[in-house]
Amino acid sequence: MHILILGGTTEARALAGLLHGEVRVTSSLAGRVANPRLPEGEVRIGGFGGVDGLVEWIGGHAVDAVIDATHPFAERISFNAARAAATAHVPLLALRRPGWVPEEGDRWVSVPSLEAAAEALDDLGERVFLTTGRMGLAAFADRPEWFLVRSVDAPDAPMPARTGILLDRGPFTLDGEREILARHRIDVLVTKDSGGAATAPKLTAAREAGIPVVVVRRPPVPAGVPVAATPEEAAARVLRG
Numbered sequence: 001m002h003i004l005i006l007g008g009t010t011e012a013r014a015l016a017g018l019l020h021g022e023v024r025v026t027s028s029l030a031g032r033v034a035n036p037r038l039p040e041g042e043v044r045i046g047g048f049g050g051v052d053g054l055v056e057w058i059g060g061h062a063v064d065a066v067i068d069a070t071h072p073f074a075e076r077i078s079f080n081a082a083r084a085a086a087t088a089h090v091p092l093l094a095l096r097r098p099g100w101v102p103e104e105g106d107r108w109v110s111v112p113s114l115e116a117a118a119e120a121l122d123d124l125g126e127r128v129f130l131t132t133g134r135m136g137l138a139a140f141a142d143r144p145e146w147f148l149v150r151s152v153d154a155p156d157a158p159m160p161a162r163t164g165i166l167l168d169r170g171p172f173t174l175d176g177e178r179e180i181l182a183r184h185r186i187d188v189l190v191t192k193d194s195g196g197a198a199t200a201p202k203l204t205a206a207r208e209a210g211i212p213v214v215v216v217r218r219p220p221v222p223a224g225v226p227v228a229a230t231p232e233e234a235a236a237r238v239l240r241g
Contacts (some may be wrong), residue, residue, distance in 0.1 A: 007069040008071055066091070
């Protein structure tokens, strides 16, 4: 059996580790990170060239099933995967970590997009901790606030005129997030609902500091695609056929 895993997420790597040695596993990484953490098994890096390219790759490499373990906000590849799997007549499973849930004391502002997140900053604060990654900074380019942008690799323009760059890779600690908020005098946090524990400490730190959090809601999984919440659940579904 040959399984194609789409994505370089923490969950994708864990899933590859669970399946490696049981079945043939190929992990496909987008190539947007300069030095990605590589999973066990075979690895390919780069895009497929859209739906047709993915269909061709699936057929040419005798793929028996596809697991979409991309980031919850990788909407395009998720829909391409759904169309390609249907066209190639192979099963598709989405691996999605559960989203975050607000707790008592949280001051969350839920929005549907990065553009809406930028608009929501009015009257929320003047020093923004922007943790949405290096893609999509153009949505905030015209904002007057000062931004601390955290990403794995250095972002490209366009970006806000008043920006500090923090290059770092999770998982992050609660003490570390507390220190960032205090040192940079952050008074509002912007994040995507990526879920998981690796980047969740910033939410706790913001709650403790009474800082509002603008949360971009995640897009839905394509209709009809079954979802597993953990790598263990996804591996069990694959191995039992």
